[in-house]
Amino acid sequence: MTELEKEISRRRTFAIISHPDAGKTTLTEKLLLYGGAIAQAGAVKGKKNARHAVSDWMEIEKQRGISVTSSVMQFQYKGSCINILDTPGHQDFSEDTYRTLMAADSAVMVIDASKGVENQTRKLFKVCAMRHIPIFTFINKLDREARNSFDLTQEIEEELGIPTCPVNWAIGSGKDFKGVYDRLSRRVIYFDPTGGAHKVSASKADLNDPSLSEILGEENYLTLKDDIELLDGASEELDLDAVHEGRLSPVFFGSALTNFGVEPFLEQFLAMTPPPMPRSSSEGEIDPFSPDFSAFVFKIQANMNKAHRDRITFLRVCSGRFDREMDVLHVQSGKKMRLSQPQQIMAQEREIIDEAYAGDIIGVFDPGIFSIGDTICSPKKKFKFEGIPTFAPEHFKRYRSKDTMKRKQFVKGITQIAQEGAIQIFREPFTGMEEIIVGVVGALQFDVFEYRMKNEYGVEMNADGLSYSFIRWIESSPCDCKDLKLSSDTKLVSDLKDNPLLLFTSEWNIRWALERNEGLKLEEFSKE
Ligand code: G4P
16 A cells, blocks of 8 residues: 555544534544543633634634634544544534535534434535435433433434434433443443543443443343344344445444543444545546545635735645645636645644645635635646535525615625625525625624625625525426416525525425426525
């Protein structure tokens, strides 16, 4: 194996997805703990405050004490080089969260064991499922009262439409949560509580070990034996091909807070999740192990440092090795260039890097030439990676400039910000650019947009909130779009590229439109 092949095959690049509060941050931190990247858990927890000191990024980030950016955390674990992509949740949930998933080779879906599948889990799952990437399930918070494990896996299968295969199984729950049963090695792994700040010590025993009844408690032990018998008879086989194609989700149980089950999960997840996978392009699939460097842009962070008006573009390396001194081709503009100040952005620090390999994420300074989805590759090659879809916004406002004299700046600002992918803009039929409908995935994007319009383009705006929550691209229509039969609160609009779309106030209205207009085809994502 060459050095290049060795480096690429040890990389694992994934995103952790969850509904807010299911434990994504805690699990990420514990993975860093087991990878030795942090000595003690608790360090990441304070990040919301610590960020003020280290970040000179957008003013709004400082004001609100939140992260508007998504970053990547890299660490090593037993020979693997792991890149965890941060998918912003909570108030900073945005279209970037979805786009980040385009850069991941797999996803870990964290589910709260007392709540099951929640709203944001569904949305993020859908985006992962669209790409057919492997999705691993970590059922978290077993140290609290949890729902029955069979019910939870059944809910995942029914709600998300993906078969599951428990790789391990919880032993007890709440105060009585003792550990997990590993179905592959057929051994019980039980833990000694440490409070969670440090690694937890684990012991292993055969399921028939006579001392287990005492260690686990008789009731837990008997239930476990029954459960395992049931599982062995009824659950899906662990078919790795199905896992890799996103047709089967391996399930793990644990508690990120107490570390119970975290390491067994990490080890088996790393063994099952694939190294960087080939990506589709205009020239067919691009092999990650090809020596020629290639990458695509999945995120642009504007004006991180206001004084320099710079932008940082985040690239996912898809093949070969990146070298700081190398010349690359920006395919969309046809320009040959050197990437300026390539850096890896770890939770809070930025570090200039000399090299990176397929699977890695790098940030580069962008003089304003890159767009979301662009391809950057070795000048020897010329191809375009498949574009990043546009995701359906869920919040809409109609904006106009307060000062009519500033119409030009208004149009310029709103168009540029939309081109960057920070917002989506829509026009109503027969209207000019005086009033524009802005759509966003997460409401925070409105704040960032308004802030940037004022600070970068000097435009203050009036906004009307709109009650639409759903948007669909019209794939095909049986008639001229303006003749479609629609409910009175459905609106026809067009996007930047003049594609027709419909804005709906409810899912019921979407069904209504489909029923009344035979042949109408609507899409939730727009693929360029
Ligand atoms: P998120 O990133 O998915 O939004 O979730 P996060 O990790 O921030 O966790 C949300 C809350 O759930 C936190 O509590 C966290 O401590 C708790 N939590 C995470 N994993 C577990 C677990 O395995 N067991 C239990 N019992 N709790 C867990 P908080 O009260 O909001 O914050 P804090 O006061 O603990 O800092």
